[in-house]
Amino acid sequence: MTVFTCSDSLEAMLTCIYDAWYSRLGHDNVRLEIEPIEQLNMFDTYVHVEADERKAMAVADAVNMKISPAFYGEIVYCLGAYERDVLDTVYRVLVLGFKHGAGVLDAYGYEAVSRFKAIRIRYGREASSFLEFVRFNLVEGVYVAHFEPKSRVLLTVAEHFADRMPSEHWMIIDDIHREAAVHPCNEQYYIRKLSAEEYDRLKATEDYDDSFTELWKVYFKEIAIKERENYRCQLTHFSKWKRKHVTEFA
Amino acid sequence: MYEIVNDYTTMDKLRILADAAKYDVACTSSGVDRKGKEGFLGNSCAAGICHSFAADGRCISLLKILMSNHCIHDCKYCLNRRSNDVERATFLPDEICKLVIEFYKRNYIEGLFLSSGVLNSPEHTMELICRTLSMLRNKYRFNGYIHVKAIPGAPAELLAQAGLLADRISLNLELPNSESLKKLAPGKNFNNIVKPMASISSTIAAHRVAAGKTPYMERSKINNRLESNIFSKMRIEAAQNNSILVPERALDRDLSRPFAPAGMSTQMIIGATPDTDLELITVTEQLYKSMDLKRVFYSAYVPLNDDAALPAKGTAVPLLREHRLYQADWLLRYYGFAASELLSPERPNFNEVIDPKCDWAVRHLDVFPVEVNTAPADILIRVPGIGPKSLERIFRARRYGGLTFDALKKMGVVLKRAKYFITCGGKMMDRIPIEERFIVNRLTDVDRREVYSFTDRTTYRQMSLFDMGMKAVSG
Numbered sequence: 241m242t243v244f245t246c247s248d249s250l251e252a253m254l255t256c257i258y259d260a261w262y263s264r265l266g267h268d269n270v271r272l273e274i275e276p277i278e279q280l281n282m283f284d285t286y287v288h289v290e291a292d293e294r295k296a297m298a299v300a301d302a303v304n305m306k307i308s309p310a311f312y313g314e315i316v317y318c319l320g321a322y323e324r325d326v327l328d329t330v331y332r333v334l335v336l337g338f339k340h341g342a343g344v345l346d347a348y349g350y351e352a353v354s355r356f357k358a359i360r361i362r363y364g365r366e367a368s369s370f371l372e373f374v375r376f377n378l379v380e381g382v383y384v385a386h387f388e389p390k391s392r393v394l395l396t397v398a399e400h401f402a403d404r405m406p407s408e409h410w411m412i413i414d415d416i417h418r419e420a421a422v423h424p425c426n427e428q429y430y431i432r433k434l435s436a437e438e439y440d441r442l443k444a445t446e447d448y449d450d451s452f453t454e455l456w457k458v459y460f461k462e463i464a465i466k467e468r469e470n471y472r473c474q475l476t477h478f479s480k481w482k483r484k485h486v487t488e489f490a
Numbered sequence: 491m492y493e494i495v496n497d498y499t500t501m502d503k504l505r506i507l508a509d510a511a512k513y514d515v516a517c518t519s520s521g522v523d524r525k526g527k528e529g530f531l532g533n534s535c536a537a538g539i540c541h542s543f544a545a546d547g548r549c550i551s552l553l554k555i556l557m558s559n560h561c562i563h564d565c566k567y568c569l570n571r572r573s574n575d576v577e578r579a580t581f582l583p584d585e586i587c588k589l590v591i592e593f594y595k596r597n598y599i600e601g602l603f604l605s606s607g608v609l610n611s612p613e614h615t616m617e618l619i620c621r622t623l624s625m626l627r628n629k630y631r632f633n634g635y636i637h638v639k640a641i642p643g644a645p646a647e648l649l650a651q652a653g654l655l656a657d658r659i660s661l662n663l664e665l666p667n668s669e670s671l672k673k674l675a676p677g678k679n680f681n682n683i684v685k686p687m688a689s690i691s692s693t694i695a696a697h698r699v700a701a702g703k704t705p706y707m708e709r710s711k712i713n714n715r716l717e718s719n720i721f722s723k724m725r726i727e728a729a730q731n732n733s734i735l736v737p738e739r740a741l742d743r744d745l746s747r748p749f750a751p752a753g754m755s756t757q758m759i760i761g762a763t764p765d766t767d768l769e770l771i772t773v774t775e776q777l778y779k780s781m782d783l784k785r786v787f788y789s790a791y792v793p794l795n796d797d798a799a800l801p802a803k804g805t806a807v808p809l810l811r812e813h814r815l816y817q818a819d820w821l822l823r824y825y826g827f828a829a830s831e832l833l834s835p836e837r838p839n840f841n842e843v844i845d846p847k848c849d850w851a852v853r854h855l856d857v858f859p860v861e862v863n864t865a866p867a868d869i870l871i872r873v874p875g876i877g878p879k880s881l882e883r884i885f886r887a888r889r890y891g892g893l894t895f896d897a898l899k900k901m902g903v904v905l906k907r908a909k910y911f912i913t914c915g916g917k918m919m920d921r922i923p924i925e926e927r928f929i930v931n932r933l934t935d936v937d938r939r940e941v942y943s944f945t946d947r948t949t950y951r952q953m954s955l956f957d958m959g960m961k962a963v964s965g
Contacts, residue, residue, distance in 0.1 A: 343889075346887055346889070348900050354901075376597050378596070383595055403526040405526070406529075407528055408595060455500070455593075456598050458504060459553070462509045464545035464548075465512055468547075468548070468792070469545055474546075487598070
């Protein structure tokens with residue numbers, strides 16, 4: 241078995257798919273993994289793949305034109321998920337997609353498709369849960385939010401808030417992947433990789449005291465009906481790892 | 491008339507008026523898709539977005555407050571009734587707007603839920619509400635979700651104005667029939683609630699037609715697959731018999747807004763009167779069919795007042811009953827059931843130990859087991875463990891070949907319930923006798939943890955470290 245490995249950027253992952261495909265080793269004889277590789281296997285050959293724009297574009301174009309743009313969208317969306325096997329699953333789904341067409345995503349009988357769907361649904365839920373739980377803090381005229389997602393959901397979250405608050409200055413910071421979405425008032429937002437120094441400065445924004453924090457906490461406490469208290473139910477809807485940086489639990 | 495003026499701060503008012511509003515159940519922000527606009531704040535998402543979950547496990551989507559908790563009525567079940575000695579406060583329109591805008595910008599909430607006790611008169615209260623909403627929409631340029639309560643007895647012009655400013659408008663029925671209402675809410679009149687409901691419903695329909703849509707609210711897509719569902723033979727009688735609400739005066743930009751695009755909803759109290767589940771669910775179905783309501787909410791009665799006509803303080807809140815009614819409500823809206831199929835005058839209440847869908851299935855073992863690979867949607871959706879989503883997946887996957895139990899599991903079918911009622915390729919999953927008592931026993935076992943979680947909160951049980959830990963963190 242030959243294992244193709246790459247970093248976790250979209251470009252590198254698409255390049256990795258390209259290289260594995262054109263290695264002509266046969267789909268059953270290759271595996272794709274995202275670095276870092278946790279456990280090396282002595283029977284496998286490992287090939288590191290560097291991101292290459294031309295190859296990545298070739299994959300994107302092929303999927304868009306030969307399968308469908310919607311299919312490409314699903315794949316790109318899914319590649320943001322944190323699961324270790326996501327790249328290999330996407331590869332298997334692409335093999336099926338090129339053979340049977342876009343409709344193959346409904347065929348749960350295939351192992352790869354059902355795994356792909358499971359990842360896709362979980363990723364979708366994670367992304368939409370952060371539309372709910374991201375909390376902004378007013379810092380010198382800019383609304384700043386920190387959050388810690390498992391997957392790369394910053395783009396989805398930023399897209400939502402760009403539509404919601406077009407005429408505000410705001411910034412959403414993904415503390416795990418060290419990325420920030422920055423939105424100046426009435427302008428396009430952009431995503432930026434943060435350097436260590438920038439990250440440290442932005443970390444301090446959480447210490448700012450916001451006058452509405454206290455009001456919100458009072459409201460949060462008052463709105464619960466004491467006779468119906470049910471912490472287990474609360475926990476199912478709002479898991480603990482999502483409560484970091486959330487005002488009412490801080 | 492004297493008015494007592496308190497020097498409450500916004501914080502105090504928020505504390506008092508949020509506390510007073512919490513018994514209103516609806517906190518949904520769903521039903522309308524609206525893009526954001528430059529210069530405005532907010533958008534709206536049809537699926538609805540919850541922003542937090544309170545200690546009782548209920549979602550917090552909207553800033554749910556009362557305009558005022560002063561009230562001229564003396565409804566026996568209500569905390570804010572005239573005869574109760576509680577702190578009273580009234581928000582200024584500006585205070586509400588500031589709270590909404592600032593909370594919204596911090597992503598605490600999805601919008602505003604504004605209700606009120608009746609301050610001085612229904613007209614005066616509704617006028618205050620309309621002024622607040624107008625200020626929020628026009629001065630503060632808020633484009634997010636607003637749910638407004640219509641005050642029974644308010645004039646039609648004001649209801650029309652409220653409908654144009656809000657996304658959803660609701661009127662609480664409180665009790666399913668006029669006798670119960672007369673008993674518990676002597677100041678209210680059943681007709682005063684039903685009549686405005688009918689006019690609102692016809693106004694919504696008229697505005698929808700004018701915008702080039704069907705007169706009926708959008709329903710779950712699954713209903714297109716089902717031949718018989720409660721929405722299939724709908725007709726809005728209201729449109730012919732009722733007047734359409736027109737505002738007295740309104741700004742042009744208010745008139746260009748759709749009238750309550752997310753529809754209308756209502757709420758009924760469970761357990762304060764001896765009304766049966768059959769009565770409640772029949773009324774619910776009627777409301778969906780004739781008034782085209784988007785949702786009917788149920789509120790398990792929490793004993794707050796000492797009154798001979800009501801359950802005594804400390805009586806357990808009928809949470810399991812409320813849960814069963816919501817399950818039945820979903821069966822009406824997503825599964826093609828009719829109220830008369832679920833309950834009958836001989837069995838007027840839902841089974842405590844198994845859910846309504848399982849209950850229906852074990853009473854109709856003559857139609858089961860069904861073959862998953864060939865069965866039509868109408869019967870497949872009635873199999874316990876198969877819901878609208880898995881049904882959709884089954885239908886799509888069937889085009890690509892036969893299904894196995896393994897594939898069904900991956901599609902999200904709950905096999906621990908479904909396996910008693912389906913075959914795959916002519917075979918059942920295990921050796922299962924098609925016998926009512928056997929299946930009921932098994933299904934009861936599947937449901938027992940859920941039932942336990944609703945019923946045993948008042949009795950003693952072994953305390954676990956887990957429970958204590960949760961309280962320490964969240965409390």
